[in-house]
Amino acid sequence: DADVTQTPRNRITKTGKRIMLECSQTKGHDRMYWYRQDPGLGLRLIYYSFDVKDINKGEISDGYSVSRQAQAKFSLSLESAIPNQTALYFCATSPPAADYGYTFGSGTRLTVV
Amino acid sequence: AQSVTQLGSHVSVSEGALVLLRCNYSSSVPPYLFWYVQYPNQGLQLLLKYTSAATLVKGINGFEAEFKKSETSFHLTKPSAHMSDAAEYFCAVTQGGGYNKLIFGAGTRLAVHP
Numbered sequence: 001d002a003d004v005t006q007t008p009r010n011r012i013t014k015t016g017k018r019i020m021l022e023c024s025q026t027k028g029h030d031r032m033y034w035y036r037q038d039p040g041l042g043l044r045l046i047y048y049s050f051d052v053k054d055i056n057k058g059e060i061s062d063g064y065s066v067s068r069q070a071q072a073k074f075s076l077s078l079e080s081a082i083p084n085q086t087a088l089y090f091c092a093t094s095p096p097a098a099d100y101g102y103t104f105g106s107g108t109r110l111t112v113v
Numbered sequence: 114a115q116s117v118t119q120l121g122s123h124v125s126v127s128e129g130a131l132v133l134l135r136c137n138y139s140s141s142v143p144p145y146l147f148w149y150v151q152y153p154n155q156g157l158q159l160l161l162k163y164t165s166a167a168t169l170v171k172g173i174n175g176f177e178a179e180f181k182k183s184e185t186s187f188h189l190t191k192p193s194a195h196m197s198d199a200a201e202y203f204c205a206v207t208q209g210g211g212y213n214k215l216i217f218g219a220g221t222r223l224a225v226h227p
Contacts, residue, residue, distance in 0.1 A: 033214075040122060040219055041219055042119075042203060042217040045214060058214075090157065098145050098207050099145045099162065099164035099165075101162055101215075102157075104156040106155060106156040107156050
């Protein structure tokens with residue numbers, strides 16, 4: 001099994017619908033992150049969580065919310081999806097040590113029509 | 114604030130040629146620097162990292178990068194490109210002190226042609 005699992009892998013949804021992207025990890029790390037990837041923009045941080053009780057906004061959190069259900073699970077929700085939220089979404093996890101780097105999931109490709 | 118600039122959104126090389134992907138960073142404190150690779154339809158995989166030990170860092174698949182503080186650069190190189198190197202490459206920076214948020218560059222797509 002993958003260290004970081006994201007579901008679904010692909011999703012098409014309609015404008016205005018609520019959608020949840022799920023992420024689980026088996027690395028045993030406390031820190032988890034949600035990034036969004038757009039062509040030419042790289043990866044931008046949406047939300048991050050340093051432990052179950054610590055959740056923080058990233059640079060582009062508007063229109064998104066998150067839930068840290070357990071150390072291993074971190075979900076991203078779009079309360080009312082809009083077309084410009086069409087993107088590739090990545091979940092990642094890391095230990096506290098800054099020099100370790102992140103372990104990424106395989107991504108969720110979301111299309112809002 | 115930290116930032117990363119990757120020069121060249123697309124780089125094309127011939128198989129067997131030198132690969133050079135450029136990354137410049139901005140950081141007010143000593144940084145940790147990373148290169149990640151993304152193959153089509155996959156997540157990001159760590160290629161190599163600089164963590165203040167040796168300035169020349171060797172990674173997987175024959176890639177290496179050199180940290181140059183005076184130039185605020187961390188360019189990625191590979192002496193001889195292989196078709197399987199075609200992918201998107203991301204440079205990222207973070208700092209210590211418990212913050213540990215990676216800031217990514219915009220990415221460079223590498224094409225390798227026969």
